[in-house]
Amino acid sequence: MREILELLEEDGRMRPEEIAVRLGRDVDWVISTLRQLEEEKVILGYKALVNWDRIGGNGVTAIIDVKVTPEREVGFDKVAERIYRFPQVRSVYLMSGTYDLSVVIEGKTMKEVAFFVAEKLATLEFVQGTTTHFVLKKYKQDGVVFEESEKDFRLVVTP
Amino acid sequence: MTVLSSNLKLENRNSGDSVRSIPADTPGKWDPANCVAQVVRDIPPSGIRKFFDLVSQTKGVISLGVGEPDFVTPWHVREASVYYLEKGHTSYTSNWGMLELREEIVRYLYRRFGLNYQPNNQILVTVGVSEAVDLALRTVLCHGDEVLIPEPCFVSYRPCVKLAGGIPVGVPTKAEDEFRLTAEALQAALTPRSKVLILAFPSNPTGAVMRREHLEAIAEVVRKHNLLVISDEIYAELTYEGKHVSIASLEGMADRVIVMNGFSKAFAMTGWRLGYAAGPAPIIEAMCKIHQYTIMCAPTQAQRAGIEALRNGEPEMQRMIRSYDHRRRMMYRGLQNLGLECFEPQGAFYVFPSIKKTGLSSEEFSERLLMEEKVAVVPGNAFGQCGEGYIRCCYAASARDIEQALQRIDRFINRL
Numbered sequence: 184m185r186e187i188l189e190l191l192e193e194d195g196r197m198r199p200e201e202i203a204v205r206l207g208r209d210v211d212w213v214i215s216t217l218r219q220l221e222e223e224k225v226i227l228g229y230k231a232l233v234n235w236d237r238i239g240g241n242g243v244t245a246i247i248d249v250k251v252t253p254e255r256e257v258g259f260d261k262v263a264e265r266i267y268r269f270p271q272v273r274s275v276y277l278m279s280g281t282y283d284l285s286v287v288i289e290g291k292t293m294k295e296v297a298f299f300v301a302e303k304l305a306t307l308e309f310v311q312g313t314t315t316h317f318v319l320k321k322y323k324q325d326g327v328v329f330e331e332s333e334k335d336f337r338l339v340v341t342p
Numbered sequence: 343m344t345v346l347s348s349n350l351k352l353e354n355r356n357s358g359d360s361v362r363s364i365p366a367d368t369p370g371k372w373d374p375a376n377c378v379a380q381v382v383r384d385i386p387p388s389g390i391r392k393f394f395d396l397v398s399q400t401k402g403v404i405s406l407g408v409g410e411p412d413f414v415t416p417w418h419v420r421e422a423s424v425y426y427l428e429k430g431h432t433s434y435t436s437n438w439g440m441l442e443l444r445e446e447i448v449r450y451l452y453r454r455f456g457l458n459y460q461p462n463n464q465i466l467v468t469v470g471v472s473e474a475v476d477l478a479l480r481t482v483l484c485h486g487d488e489v490l491i492p493e494p495c496f497v498s499y500r501p502c503v504k505l506a507g508g509i510p511v512g513v514p515t516k517a518e519d520e521f522r523l524t525a526e527a528l529q530a531a532l533t534p535r536s537k538v539l540i541l542a543f544p545s546n547p548t549g550a551v552m553r554r555e556h557l558e559a560i561a562e563v564v565r566k567h568n569l570l571v572i573s574d575e576i577y578a579e580l581t582y583e584g585k586h587v588s589i590a591s592l593e594g595m596a597d598r599v600i601v602m603n604g605f606s607k608a609f610a611m612t613g614w615r616l617g618y619a620a621g622p623a624p625i626i627e628a629m630c631k632i633h634q635y636t637i638m639c640a641p642t643q644a645q646r647a648g649i650e651a652l653r654n655g656e657p658e659m660q661r662m663i664r665s666y667d668h669r670r671r672m673m674y675r676g677l678q679n680l681g682l683e684c685f686e687p688q689g690a691f692y693v694f695p696s697i698k699k700t701g702l703s704s705e706e707f708s709e710r711l712l713m714e715e716k717v718a719v720v721p722g723n724a725f726g727q728c729g730e731g732y733i734r735c736c737y738a739a740s741a742r743d744i745e746q747a748l749q750r751i752d753r754f755i756n757r758l
């Protein structure tokens with residue numbers, strides 16, 4: 184099961200037949216395991232990893248440190264939910280250290296993101312403060328290096 | 343000219359005054375080619391070299407012809423080497439290799455294969471297993487000693503034996519035995535002059551492995567006939583479905599075996615040129631004698647990288663091995679689907695299918711496959727006569743390339 188996940192993390196488009204050959208299992212087993220993993224929300228989706236900068240960009244990304252006062256009884260989870268429900272919010276992480284939530288936001292322009300932070304995030308009653316960092320360049324995301332393609336330096340035939 | 347007489351001639355030439363005693367007025371025509379010793383001339387050109395030239399001239403080739411990992415050395419290893427380079431660690435090391443590295447090697451051999459060695463006089467760090475093989479043979483062979491070499495096998499054993507004055511004796515292994523060496527075949531090749539057995543499993547080019555029970559049978563013959571075993575275990579970690587067993591770990595064998603291992607395959611470090619020999623102190627000490635005069639020490643940067651690889655490299659190594667294992671199944675299944683007869687290899691990164699049913703020789707098959715479909719494989723006879731009728735396909739290639747190559751081979755076979 185772990186091996187299926189590792190293969191798919193590397194190539195989300197790998198077909199069950201291909202997975203089966205690589206793992207030496209039969210296809211039915213792969214298909215039923217995949218279904219189970221999807222049902223149990225271990226696998227949440229399959230998407231393309233896009234380098235938008237290549238075609239002129241697709242807006243801006245910002246990482247926002249958010250300090251909050253946890254809500255009574257429900258703690259950070261409820262607060263996080265209030266934030267992650269906004270569609271502009273790509274990811275939310277609860278962090279150790281000097282702030283509490285790390286929020287990744289995507290918008291068309293810096294202004295749009297700044298407005299969102301000022302109007303929607305900062306004004307939530309339990310948010311004590313925010314610090315916004317705009318991403319200037321992506322070098323590597325989800326284990327994939329954006330610019331480089333590793334060249335094969337090997338000789339074509341060797342002992 | 344025999345090996346012996348050419349050596350004698352060299353000695354004369356080098357013994358001071360005798361050089362001058364050649365009459366000055368009768369020089370023969372100078373031809374540098376005549377300087378090459380007969381023993382070297384007699385070494386046939388490598389079949390792989392010939393094929394390499396052919397492949398290099400062809401464009402758009404998918405190569406299943408390489409003999410090394412398709413991974414780059416893991417970053418933490420490269421980084422460690424760069425760090426010490428920046429700090430100025432650029433001098434020679436001990437002839438034996440850095441003690442720190444030898445201690446790591448001792449721990450590694452124990453941890454992975456249950457072998458017990460002393461770092462001070464039982465481990466010699468070498469320039470790859472290649473150097474270790476050469477050193478061992480030169481250390482133990484006297485003129486005319488026979489070396490038993492199970493074939494098909496890695497290309498360098500025969501030439502190294504000859505250069506050391508020994509006589510290579512091929513012991514064919516067969517597809518029906520899954521290319522394992524059997525005690526019967528070994529027994530049949532023995533003569534009173536047999537001195538060394540070169541055991542190299544998992545095997546390049548066949549992918550064969552020897553499990554414990556197979557090694558036990560060989561060990562019995564080895565003990566009975568007092569053979570010395572040179573065990574090239576460079577592919578040890580690349581053993582699938584089970585764990586590698588070293589013949590040196592069998593009861594009463596440690597003193598009869600020189601284990602050779604290295605970093606090239608398991609740690610994806612071919613270009614660093616780092617390996618080692620482990621064995622009985624008197625032999626390793628004697629090997630070090632030659633090593634110190636011919637090599638001094640293995641490259642310092644590589645040794646630094648080796649320490650890092652052994653200390654922290656196993657998770658990455660396991661990841662690479664899992665990846666080879668996936669592609670092993672792809673390649674094996676793919677070749678089977680093409681109707682090429684092959685046994686399921688359980689080691690290294692090679693599949694060795696039979697192409698006998700095509701009616702072509704190994705070389706014809708490989709050349710035509712290259713010309714007509716631009717796929718490079720290595721003809722089996724490059725690894726010894728008994729490799730005729732087979733080709734070596736390496737699956738240290740991307741999954742996409744393997745798929746493509748299989749399609750092209752399919753097209754090729756169907757056209758024949």
Ligand SMILES: Cc1ncc(COP(=O)(O)O)c(C=O)c1O
Binds near residue numbers: 469470472546
């Ligand atoms: C069986 C075998 N032994 C030794 C070597 C050489 O190893 P090294 O790079 O350590 O010299 C190879 C390389 O292809 C090999 O296949």
